[in-house]
Amino acid sequence: MKLTPLVRALLLVAITTTSSSAADWYVSPTGSDQAAGSQEAPFATITRARDAIRAATKDQPHTVWVADGRYVLSEPFILIGQDSGTQQHPIVYRAMEGATPVFSGGTVLAPWKQEGELWTTTLPETLRDPMPEQLIVGESSATLAREPDEGLFTMAGVTEEATSDRSAKQTIQLQPSDFAATLGRLGANELPRVQLLAFHKWDNTRRHLDQIVFEDHAVVTHGRKMKSWNPLDGKSQYRIENFAAALDTPGEWYADPSGKVSYCPRPGEAIEKVKAIVPRLNQLVVLQGKTDAPVQHVELQGIHFQHGGWTTPKEGVEPSQAASPIEAAVQIDFANHVTIRDCEVGHVGIYGVWFRQGCQYCRLERTWVHDTGAGGVRIGETTIRRDDRQLTHHITVDNNILTSGGRIFPCAVGAWIGHSGDNVLSHNEIADYFYTGISVGWRWGYAESLAKRNMIAKNHVHHLGYGVLSDMGGIYTLGPSEGTVVRGNIFHDIHAYSYGGWGLYTDEGSSDILFENNLVYRTKTGGFHQHYGKDNIVRNNILAFGLLYQLQATRVEEHRSFVLEKNIIIYDEGELLHGSWDRVKFDSSYNCYFDVSGRPVTFKGKTLKAWQAEGREQDSIVADPKFADAEQFDFTLAEDSPARKLGFQPFTTDDVGVYGDESWVSKAKRAKYPQVRPQ
Template structure:
């Protein structure tokens, strides 16, 4: 719902004139507290900003607001009305405390009714000629003259692939040696060299790398829950070895023999449709997809590394407040890969976002879109509060969707809190940084994450908490409810989940979510995962199905409650637990667990301190029930599941994922209370609902990766 409509009477003010002021208030306003400014692709930032003479940019509109406030000291509601069309941003929109409004008189940047303005941080590249081999070629003047480089490219609205080897799948590392150069004081060495060796078959495709190209070649090596991206220092073709340097490998997550790796950014790798390569001399090459011609193709290279930056001072309570963005699309934001590459970092937490906020209060994004980024979409950092992201479409992201909070606990105004993420579609992320997540909540509290559709990520869907163990955490009282989280993992990384938690999280509730199709490369691939130190979390009324390693897993934590959930059709184990501790780890009660392969329980079940009872178990493929190596009767002798049953829950058609009940005879025995899982996910009109559905091609590709992964095991 828009704060302003075109039917409301606005007067703009006026007139231009004197340098330094540029705007003066008219005396003929119909509402002296409302100001309207117009922005158009055909405008000019030297214009007064009227509908007849609009401005040309968001920055021009911001500056107009500043001039208005300078000459008019009373509170004003400002509506910046943005006309339809595409805008090429020459600089990020920087908003400071002076650019905000009040609760009663906000500043609103809004699309004109019926318009879909698109703000691009990219540059269109044209003038391609077609070579004899079908490759397109163009010299980019800025690259040739000024050494401009870009690390992402978009062709007809689709992310192109930086030339890589192999085109599909991975090469295998033959061996890894590390030389520590600077030890430092931490477990990870400050500086080290890694030497990766390969057998001849895995190195053959690299023999065509020229000496001139070596310093620009990058590799991506995938390991456990993360990946390492590095440039090469040296290549020895005779010995089939590469040399790279940076920080030392993490002992708990190193590169290793047999690990998967790809190489990118060299000419000989440009051998598959959709790939591109920019050489040292500023020449861009593109291998077209079927049907693409230079005449019907738009190619955009991202330029700006940030599209919106909101910079308040939380420490001194000088915040940017009461600004709303509505109906605007932001696209083509560049992430420049530094020469140090990217060291492994969980959840890709060390990269930035296209829209960065700090020291901000009551900032809203409604009906907006952020797409085609090299990094995360949006980050409410230190000192953000009482803000809202609703009905937004975040897609084709190099990193994650929305990140909340900081890496360490902040106090007072610097603590991020009370952010509402509601009814958003957050899909197809991790395209450059696969360890990124859909929604990340660091040291941030009292947030609501509800009715979102989060899909097509390589690591976790939602990650909450940022402490490994029982030290102080500010991730309290977060509510994760009614989300639809699906097609997560893609058999690329491990140790991940649709909903992943860390640390002490008193008051956090994870409820009424629908989670499905979660698949890790090796271990992991859970629906709900309470990892290191997760404590005082309630997980209830969730439907979790079609996961790899289990509907629920607790590594270690304290006093968690897992109740009234449906866990269905995990491939290997239905429910897992790992570390034994001296305190109560979790309560598991009133749950339904159904399956047709794998075992029921796996882990330290006989030793761990839990309360487990009034659960229903059912095997759709027969009468084999493996409770951590025991039959059900033997398992009950441990003191757990005394009142639990093996019984058909009478779902309407569980094998087709219809978990409505035909009757409630069995579930009444264990006190299970039915919930309407159909309410999870986004809601709204037919267009919005259709947008949330993944294309069939993505679903089929996911299923193919899962099948291949299971066959390899």
């Protein structure tokens, strides 16, 4: 049959309309997985919606609309390569307009009962093996009963006895008073569940206790041999967790072997209004692509994932920088063009989100990651992959709030980039961690590293350390990093236990990084420290009010270590230069130095003129830079500032941190954190 031009045109319109139309699916807590998944007959789970899309045609975009309410996950929400969309036809799982769907990996416990000053409830049988170590009460995590309640104890000494090539027995001596406050109060049969969390330099060791030696005020544990460069010793701090007698402070809880949960309520909590939730699942979302079948063109929007758990294994957790072996509640492998936007990941026992292996061109945007057992976000691996399809690169983490982490693994990092390049970490609020805010690179020394061309820009990073770990920074870098730029960030309120607590910290082998237009203030040991590295450029930064030092440089090498130019360094206490400044090879010029306290500014005990005579600080000056109110941390620079004459370019800080609608910006600004520096 011969088709007329009009019929051919109508057929073309019909074909185009069919191929470009979208498929909509609906999910509701009141729905049924036996329903059609329509707006009138929604599914009950997004897993059922995922399966419906698997069976449908992929030549159209699919949107899963998720209604308001609480959804209980019986297992993580898993996506595989089969669940991919295309660039033209993505697959989107999103909250309905105005909805706040919460996907929970936890179980709500029976209502509380009042028993004296405590509230009690009971664990279901299914949650008693293993016994839980996290409890969410209302909108906050409760604290597993511990001593001390605030601060930490210090060990009296540690001895080690090898039991094999890699394993050892450690005997840890406690101060008699600390022993009496903790292990001297244990009830019968409590020992197997008691945990010791030790803080040593930049690491943590978490162990179950094998034996108590009462006459020596000591405990015995078994595990891996201690690292010679970072052992437990008489300077290590610790606390003891998970025993009944420690339940003595508002916000603490304890579950006895019978399944009875006891909780000491916080001021203002009402027993009839506050629910208790025990996390069951470790992971809540898993994108599980493969090398030849990645998950592609999928978006998660407006969905809240909460209540992920962690249970310490019998062998404990050995020390590892940045809690690097710990996985994430949202774990992503082999994913391309995946976006997580306007979501929440909270009250979880491990890391929040991890773009781990084979992730490329993915995005995390405007998402709240909080109350995590480990850190916030991770990009890449600790391993170098040789197959391009297995590499992680071009990940964007922008406009997120990453706060209140390290609650189980204090050595975790707010935002971590391993062997991964060409990533963007920008406009994030990163706060309230016990170790480093941002860590980039995973190579100790000058050997091969993939952490190149990363952009770290406009992040607000603050309230770190709290004096419990050392060797840390607002940003910490490792290894060759050609093309990496750290620009326009604010780092402040950083306080270490013993040494460390810097703003900009270039550690072992950090090379070819540009630090520019950053504001650093209120740190323990200064705005900038280079341990060792090559040709890093520190330019046009404001480094202010370090407690002990302002600038630090340590290992001496034959090559040029760094360039220091056109910076303003202002302080009122402590030493200006600490370390090997008279021997380290560096170029410095056009910097402005000023001591607000009125003390003479000296460079390793020398005047500026004498220091310049040795070839350093060419064209630098000692002068008041004329900030609007530096002591109140208003670093607006006067028009007649002498620093401007040196070539310093004033930069704005108003656009640092998260952006967008007022509710999102105020969410970051209104959070309150404890002081990081002891008063």
